[in-house]
Amino acid sequence: MVYRFWKINLIKKLNDKLSRDRHLGELLKGSIVTFFLKVLGVGFGYVLTLLIARLFGADNLGLYTISITILNILVLLGVFGFDNALVKFIAGFNARRDMQKTKEVFQKAYAISIPISLFLTAILFVLAEKISLRLFNNEQLTIFLQITSIGIVPFVLLKINSAFFRGLKMILQYSLFENVLISLLAVLIMLFLVMWNKSPEMIIGAYVCALFIVYLFSYRKTYNILSRIGTHRHTLTYRQLLDVSFPMLLASSVVLIMTWTDIIMLGVFKSEEDVGIYSVVVKLAGLTSITLMAVNSIAAPKFSECFQNNDLQGLKHIAQKSTKLLFFATIPLILILTIFSEFFLSLFGEKFLIGKVALFMLLIGGTVNALSGSVGLLMQMTGNQKQFQNVIIFAALINIVLNYYLIPIYSIYGAAFSSMISMVIWNLILVYLIKKKFKFLTIYIPAFSKASKL
Structure with missing residues (x-):
């Protein structure tokens, strides 16, 4: 009886809190929807990786990983920064109920991305053999890359469609198309084939x-x-759109390149088996970013909305609340992965157990990422995309240099250490820049944080 009364009272207090705090209500609702769908998508992604590892071995998993890495890099170029630029523009237009401009910016993003994507498809298809033999010294990779080239155009346009839903705060649709359906269908198709x-x-x-x-x-x-x-006279020029998207393209390109530099350089300096093992380590460590992506899905349009309305107090409120959510949702995942690391790695096979130390390094980087909050998105949604771009480029250069010297000696451990250091550097620099510009800290540590309670 006492427990039931306490439970009802707690729910009532939470409902009252959310009804008074619109920003927190939207943040929680959007984050929870995205979190569960992201977990579902990641689960299907791990099933896919597990199927490949078990049925085809670590070497073929390595070829698949290299192909997906190259696909993601080329898709990023094809999207041309519109995945984040559209969120920024559409969230602002949506706040003013201007759907005609939303339609205009979406159509212009398509008009730019389609020819770029077709060009990238042709380039990868034609150069697949040279890339496979000269860069990776593996003839079998050629057919992998030629098949991969066919997926560039639909993947680019899917990214733009997902950004459209995200800008409109249609989080369910965004999460399904971005996080769940690709992995689910890939698993089903593979089982059939x-x-x-x-x-x-x-x-x-x-x-x-x-x-x-x-x-x-x-x-x-x-x-x-x-x-x-309906349509209307054009008020947004291609130049205005590109002025926002191009810095975001550079920043996103550097982030992805930095994320996948380890894979590419391992493929160059080491064997496909090393790539396969490290790709599993990266996937496991990537579990810690599920909550970050979930919170970011709704935080991005909220940041843009507050900044467009000159609501700096709301911006601070959302930033600090989102970091607190990240901390309490991510730290338990990090502890579970640390304690049960051998169990999770062994699911993919005994060979994968050598990735334990590399996993620990990446989890340290993930911890700093969680404590810092959505610093990258906050910078991009508030017109500071060029500063963000410069910070990421600096971190990427450090990552590349460390990988170049450490991978030939320490293999996957060198790759993990390089990623950890670069991740810590870019997060702490962005925390400092946000403090300097907006006069508040995004970072959250329970014992020291001044962020208000949920």
């Missing part, structure tokens, strides 16, 4: 098929929304 053909190339083929199907679903949804919006 493996019954007929067990050739390694079908691994990447299943993923590309999934990209096409998910893009078609997302296109149908965006078409239904945009077809109801």
